Amino acid sequence: MTLIVRRAAYRTAMFALALGLVVVIWETYKAVGPTDGGKLLGVRILPRTSEYAMPHVWDMLSRFGRPEVRGSDRTVLASVLAGAWYSFRLSVAGFVLGGAIGVGLAVLMARFKLVQRGVLPYLVVSQTVPLIALAPLVVSWGGKLEVGPFVWPRWLSASILGAFLAFFPVAVGTLRGLAAAPAASVELMQSYAASWWKTLVKLKFPTAVPYMVPAFRLGASASVIGVVVAEISTGLKGGIGRLIIEYAREATGDPAKVYTAIFGAAALGLTMAGVVVAVDVFVMRNRPKESTT
Amino acid sequence: MSAVNIKNVSKAFNEGKANQVDALRDVSLDVKQGEFVSLIGPSGCGKSTLLRLIANLLEPTSGEVTVNGKTAVQARLDQDYGMAFQQAGLFDWRTVRKNIELPLELKGWEKADRRTRADEMLQLVQLPEFGDHYPWQLSGGMQQRIAIARALAAHPPLLLMDEPFGALDEMTREYMQGELLRICAATGTTVVFVTHSIPEAVYLSNRVVVMSPRPGRITKVVDVSLGGDRSEDTRNRTAFFEAITAVREGLRGMHAAHVGLGNDDR
Numbered sequence: 001m002t003l004i005v006r007r008a009a010y011r012t013a014m015f016a017l018a019l020g021l022v023v024v025i026w027e028t029y030k031a032v033g034p035t036d037g038g039k040l041l042g043v044r045i046l047p048r049t050s051e052y053a054m055p056h057v058w059d060m061l062s063r064f065g066r067p068e069v070r071g072s073d074r075t076v077l078a079s080v081l082a083g084a085w086y087s088f089r090l091s092v093a094g095f096v097l098g099g100a101i102g103v104g105l106a107v108l109m110a111r112f113k114l115v116q117r118g119v120l121p122y123l124v125v126s127q128t129v130p131l132i133a134l135a136p137l138v139v140s141w142g143g144k145l146e147v148g149p150f151v152w153p154r155w156l157s158a159s160i161l162g163a164f165l166a167f168f169p170v171a172v173g174t175l176r177g178l179a180a181a182p183a184a185s186v187e188l189m190q191s192y193a194a195s196w197w198k199t200l201v202k203l204k205f206p207t208a209v210p211y212m213v214p215a216f217r218l219g220a221s222a223s224v225i226g227v228v229v230a231e232i233s234t235g236l237k238g239g240i241g242r243l244i245i246e247y248a249r250e251a252t253g254d255p256a257k258v259y260t261a262i263f264g265a266a267a268l269g270l271t272m273a274g275v276v277v278a279v280d281v282f283v284m285r286n287r288p289k290e291s292t293t
Numbered sequence: 294m295s296a297v298n299i300k301n302v303s304k305a306f307n308e309g310k311a312n313q314v315d316a317l318r319d320v321s322l323d324v325k326q327g328e329f330v331s332l333i334g335p336s337g338c339g340k341s342t343l344l345r346l347i348a349n350l351l352e353p354t355s356g357e358v359t360v361n362g363k364t365a366v367q368a369r370l371d372q373d374y375g376m377a378f379q380q381a382g383l384f385d386w387r388t389v390r391k392n393i394e395l396p397l398e399l400k401g402w403e404k405a406d407r408r409t410r411a412d413e414m415l416q417l418v419q420l421p422e423f424g425d426h427y428p429w430q431l432s433g434g435m436q437q438r439i440a441i442a443r444a445l446a447a448h449p450p451l452l453l454m455d456e457p458f459g460a461l462d463e464m465t466r467e468y469m470q471g472e473l474l475r476i477c478a479a480t481g482t483t484v485v486f487v488t489h490s491i492p493e494a495v496y497l498s499n500r501v502v503v504m505s506p507r508p509g510r511i512t513k514v515v516d517v518s519l520g521g522d523r524s525e526d527t528r529n530r531t532a533f534f535e536a537i538t539a540v541r542e543g544l545r546g547m548h549a550a551h552v553g554l555g556n557d558d559r
Contacts, residue, residue, distance in 0.1 A: 191374070191376045194399050203384070206384065286427055
């Protein structure tokens with residue numbers, strides 16, 4: 001246990017160090033770089049360092065504490081937190097949905113080689129469809145869908161797009177994991193005359209866990225990206241994606257403001273990944289330590 | 294009724310194709326209840342294949358395998374045998390006790406009964422205090438003892454072992470051989486044991502079956518007359534060395550034949 005704590009402390013320290021390094025590079029360039037950028041043969045090769053292009057880090061941070069709009073009681077921090085929380089819930093919904101679909105597909109593909117050969121190429125192709133093109137389609141399909149008392153809420157479209165990105169790494173990682181059981185263990189289960197289902201539950205899923213954890217981690221961040229992009233491209237209100245466009249419109253007058261929303265989105269992604277890491281540490285607590293890296 | 298009966302069994306892989314391999318040809322063997330029989334031979338002689346045919350993990354191309362008077366399929370479905378491999382193959386995510394309980398779980402035993410039996414098995418392999426440990430916290434020899442406990446948990450009349458001590462160092466190996474004999478004597482289990490160590494086969498067995506490769510056949514059966522009560526002193530007895538010589542000659546005989554035919558010596 002102390003090993004886990006020490007490793008966590010080390011990782012946190014490294015993360016803070018990396019963050020600090022980015023701040024130092026940003027501020028150093030801002031201090032020494034040309035205000036109007038550097039041009040070579042008429043092509044700008046160095047970014048501008050003016051207040052509009054590169055606000056000071058402390059300006060971005062202090063912007064959190066000031067009102068969102070002049071004369072309002074609501075600070076930017078409150079808005080960003082509310083937006084991030086809204087998007088977080090959509091991302092979790094998308095992640096859960098995508099994770100379930102991904103695991104389900106992996107099980108089907110592992111069971112029927114024919115399904116694997118038929119479906120896997122389409123899964124790969126599905127990830128090459130640009131999300132921005134897909135988002136309005138999903139919204140319009142959803143809008144036409146009404147099953148009895150169920151009316152398609154607008155937020156569900158964003159979650160669906162999160163799930164669309166999240167299911168892929170989960171399906172591929174789980175499929176690999178399900179194939180990872182050693183031949184001797186499979187023979188052992190056969191020697192017990194264990195059914196396919198029992199072999200799946202007692203052998204294949206447990207061996208797949210070390211493969212599924214990184215897949216879920218990728219899926220969690222993918223879900224956040226899907227939700228934020230869907231919010232931006234469909235203009236869904238309430239989430240961090242909408243805040244990013246709204247604040248970006250004010251970039252000329254209030255350049256630090258858009259960065260607060262970007263920080264919010266980054267924090268959202270980190271939180272999602274963090275939740276999965278915590279689950280990882282929990283489920284892997286009794287495994288040999290080499291495989292938990 | 295014999296524990297295992299193999300009648301004119303042949304096994305070919307990739308049958309009818311250009312890369313057909315005759316793993317076994319016309320093998321017949323009868324193992325009596327309570328007997329300890331070792332299969333020995335160079336790699337590729339089909340000894341593991343023969344074990345897998347008994348276990349019904351493979352189907353013979355021709356011939357018949359009966360286990361406890363049943364077809365091999367029925368014996369597997371009834372879990373009439375336990376199996377142990379070179380790698381202990383314990384499940385990392387289960388405690389030692391839960392590993393031993395695995396075959397009982399699959400048989401649908403009640404939780405309390407499973408636990409009682411698992412504790413009995415831990416006593417039998419003399420690791421009673423390790424029930425709550427995880428396999429990776431145990432040494433290789435201890436893991437192999439747990440694998441034996443797992444194989445015997447459901448009290449099967451037959452134990453099939455595929456080079457179970459092959460990955461252990463010499464000291465642990467000899468200790469484990471003694472342990473296996475003690476456990477088999479205590480439970481009356483019939484054992485079919487695959488190995489490529491001559492002293493191991495002789496020390497453990499009532500009969501040593503010598504096999505030759507390409508295609509796998511039984512070339513010689515050596516009766517080991519060391520009696521039932523074996524200890525470390527057994528390894529110094531004349532009868533022990535005589536049996537070793539007999540097995541070695543069996544192996545060498547076919548080796549010479551191979552060299553004579555101009556084949557490599559594998």
